[in-house]
Amino acid sequence: MRDFFLNMAIFGGLMAIPYFWLHVSPSAFSTAMAWGYVVGHVFIYLACLSVALMVCTLVPKLAGAGRIITVIWVLFIIAITAINARTMIWGVQPIFDTNLSLTEFRASPIVGAGIGAQAMVGLFPAFILFAIGAAKGTGSRRLKSVLLAIGFLVIIAGGPMHDLARTAGVYATADLLTTLGVLLLGAGIGYQVSTSLVSTSEKTPAKMASSNTV
Numbered sequence: 001m002r003d004f005f006l007n008m009a010i011f012g013g014l015m016a017i018p019y020f021w022l023h024v025s026p027s028a029f030s031t032a033m034a035w036g037y038v039v040g041h042v043f044i045y046l047a048c049l050s051v052a053l054m055v056c057t058l059v060p061k062l063a064g065a066g067r068i069i070t071v072i073w074v075l076f077i078i079a080i081t082a083i084n085a086r087t088m089i090w091g092v093q094p095i096f097d098t099n100l101s102l103t104e105f106r107a108s109p110i111v112g113a114g115i116g117a118q119a120m121v122g123l124f125p126a127f128i129l130f131a132i133g134a135a136k137g138t139g140s141r142r143l144k145s146v147l148l149a150i151g152f153l154v155i156i157a158g159g160p161m162h163d164l165a166r167t168a169g170v171y172a173t174a175d176l177l178t179t180l181g182v183l184l185l186g187a188g189i190g191y192q193v194s195t196s197l198v199s200t201s202e203k204t205p206a207k208m209a210s211s212n213t214v
């Protein structure tokens with residue numbers, strides 16, 4: 001999950017940098033955002049790949065599938081990025097609506113569909129995996145799995161909406177869902193760390209008591 005958050009952070013940074021041009025040279029914003037969008041989305045694809053590979057390591061039957069998944073994923077990234085660059089950088093560029101204070105990315109429907117498909121292939125198995133863990137687990141393990149499962153599901157719903165949105169309401173909803181999903185994933189990972197620390201501290205006295213009775 002570290003790679004997932006790292007790639008998401010790089011994506012967020014590349015998408016945020018173009019807004020600097022709104023204060024310096026507004027006429028350059030569209031081109032800057034087009035480049036930020038195209039390059040930034042490469043890291044979205046890599047984030048999804050990292051989750052897919054994580055699932056492969058957690059499911060024994062998929063242990064040997066990591067290499068072929070990586071090859072197919074890289075080929076997909078090259079193809080969808082080429083289409084994205086052609087349709088956005090040298091095609092219909094994003095615009096910033098000053099009345100709504102909102103960016104309309106106007107991504108190609110093909111790109112939006114491709115991103116949605118990749119999110120389903122990369123993230124949906126993780127959702128299923130953690131949903132099963134939530135159903136079978138108990139206590140802190142169940143809560144952790146619930147947070148991670150819901151987080152992945154919300155990102156699956158909200159992420160592709162950015163690329164398919166055509167109204168301000170849909171853009172705002174997509175932002176809200178994506179942010180909520182990332183927060184839920186962070187909470188799930190943070191809860192795992194805190195509970196493991198608690199478990200360790202609780203087990204240590206028990207081991208000492210056991211050794212004293214020998």
